[in-house]
Amino acid sequence: MTSAPAEHPNNAAYFVAAFPGFLADDVLAVASTLPPSRRVPVQPFPVDVHGERVAIPYRVYDEAPDFALSASFSGRRMTVLDCLYTRHHDGRVRQRHLERILPVVEPWVAPFVVQLVGEYVVEIQRAIRDGLVDIDVPGTPQHDVYGTFLAANPRFLELTSQRVASYWDCYYRNKYPRKYYPGSIILESLRNAARRAAP
Template sequence: MFNSKLMNAFPKEYSEEVKFILNKLPLKALKTQISNSFKVSINHEEIYIPERIYFREISKKLYDKFTPVQKTIIDCIYTRHENGFIREKYLYNLLKRGHCYYWITPFFVKLSGEYVIEILNLLKNYTSQLDDIFIRMFIEENKEFYNLVEQRIISYWNCYYRGEFPVKKQYVGFQLIAYYKYCLLQRTSASH
């Protein structure tokens, strides 16, 4: 059951790669290994990405044997891990590799709407590694999803970080919102 949940987290054109990876991941036959999913659209294909995964981390020795595309898929999967340190580690892998595929965009944007400030800072520090066009395309294709992420950024700031960052623009979440708005404006600027 959870294998199908992970299969649905990536475009169908990567099904064989995902299947191969799923046979290598430390999965157990428990329904609680993967939480509910959120829906996004990638080139008009519906993708269902888990909110959280609850299985242990893949070994480095095994991870190192995968191809770059397979590592990218694994990194995306582990950015949904219940442990924030593991999410941060695999996000870092993705950012270092670069924003080379449109389909990894929701994994970046979703992390923007989380409360772990270290993850938000990592994203902000690597916005130069993100593809502004992919970001713009994704937000335009997933307006409701993006609006929810933006609302979460505001809520987490208000709940956890308002005292530390009373001026909104000082909070990294609002800096990410500004970056996303910049990406959206690029189309407007380019068409004039």
């Protein structure tokens, strides 16, 4: 008889590693409200946020936190929670939490949004396209934050670009000309912002 997988009641270390150090207390407070997880987060991807290396999980498997506990979070802690759940294994959960972080223009939020550009759910790409309303306007906070983040992470931008091209080719080639594919549209805006921010 196969035993049940061991629980991982506290994935806090993985979550803390996904954010700059100054957010550690907020991340730990959020992690303390999450139900026990039966799996650890997988395949963290490293990026640079204001000169600090973070490792964001590719997927997390935690169930939703108790609403009564999370309802008392400050705005910043709620944003931390939403960022983490953009990595959830369920695409509908990812999209719901993505839509809540899109208005938050912070360098530590940007990698969670950009990662979703390079994933396969076109509804999520449309949400990003509609949410990054100022990404094409130089001098706006969105343009500057995303541009600066991506200029510091050219490899991440290139990997995102490769994923966008691959998913378009596999799933959407017959539905969209490549330049009208939502992922391609967002990617071009992100590249332009990165070029303007490059030293």
